Amino acid sequence: MKTYTIKANNTEYRLLLNAEVSLDEFARELKEFATELLEQPKAKEQFDLIIDSGNRILPFEYKQLYTNIIESRSEWSVLFTSNVLTKRQALKWHKNTAMRVEFRTVEAGDVLEASGDLLLVGDIEPGGFVRAAGNIYIIGRHDGVAYAGASGDDRAVIVGTFSTNSEIRINRHTYSIRHTLDEKSNYTPRAYYINDRGVLEATDVVNIEHVRPEIDTIVNEIHNYEG
Numbered sequence: 522m523k524t525y526t527i528k529a530n531n532t533e534y535r536l537l538l539n540a541e542v543s544l545d546e547f548a549r550e551l552k553e554f555a556t557e558l559l560e561q562p563k564a565k566e567q568f569d570l571i572i573d574s575g576n577r578i579l580p581f582e583y584k585q586l587y588t589n590i591i592e593s594r595s596e597w598s599v600l601f602t603s604n605v606l607t608k609r610q611a612l613k614w615h616k617n618t619a620m621r622v623e624f625r626t627v628e629a630g631d632v633l634e635a636s637g638d639l640l641l642v643g644d645i646e647p648g649g650f651v652r653a654a655g656n657i658y659i660i661g662r663h664d665g666v667a668y669a670g671a672s673g674d675d676r677a678v679i680v681g682t683f684s685t686n687s688e689i690r691i692n693r694h695t696y697s698i699r700h701t702l703d704e705k706s707n708y709t710p711r712a713y714y715i716n717d718r719g720v721l722e723a724t725d726v727v728n729i730e731h732v733r734p735e736i737d738t739i740v741n742e743i744h745n746y747e748g
């Protein structure tokens with residue numbers, strides 16, 4: 522009985538480890554797989570070999586062993602996946618996806634940061650700076666600098682009540698929003714995002730979920746806020 526099940530398509534091979542397989546036994550069968558692979562023209566082509574360990578985590582030394590078995594014999598790249606996270610990965614995921622909530626005024630010279638989304642209940646005064654890896658929601662006035670998607674997320678949004686003092690940054694882009702402001706801007710929350718053409722756009726808060734379906738439902742609450 523083989524220690525794995527194989528699936529393949531035009532760009533990758535996937536080896537699914539059987540639930541009770543011995544990792545050493547799998548290494549032996551992986552060498553046999555690699556030997557057979559050498560006899561085929563595909564060994565000289567660029568393929569991904571994905572080793573799926575299912576509901577267990579492969580120790581680092583076994584990942585190194587499996588990678589060496591394949592990559593020393595072919596042009597293939599070895600990748601790993603599973604259905605579980607390590608404690609460290611889980612904590613990092615939680616940190617990066619959890620929303621930070623702050624009740625305060627960000628004054629001139631202050632810097633407020635979040636590793637995920639940020640909900641600020643309060644104003645950003647001129648000279649104040651807020652930065653988040655994810656989205657920024659401001660229940661208050663934004664007269665400073667708001668930097669969303671700071672870890673490279675072009676799909677991040679900034680929601681708040683804006684003025685001519687407002688500076689917006691999304692990912693690596695800095696925008697002036699003066700041309701997007703109108704007579705309602707001083708009291709009506711807006712949502713800013715980068716469209717598919719890489720251009721900054723503003724929309725009413727109630728519409729942002731149509732543009733970003735994955736957006737947090739917090740925007741429904743912000744819509745009812747009046748600064």
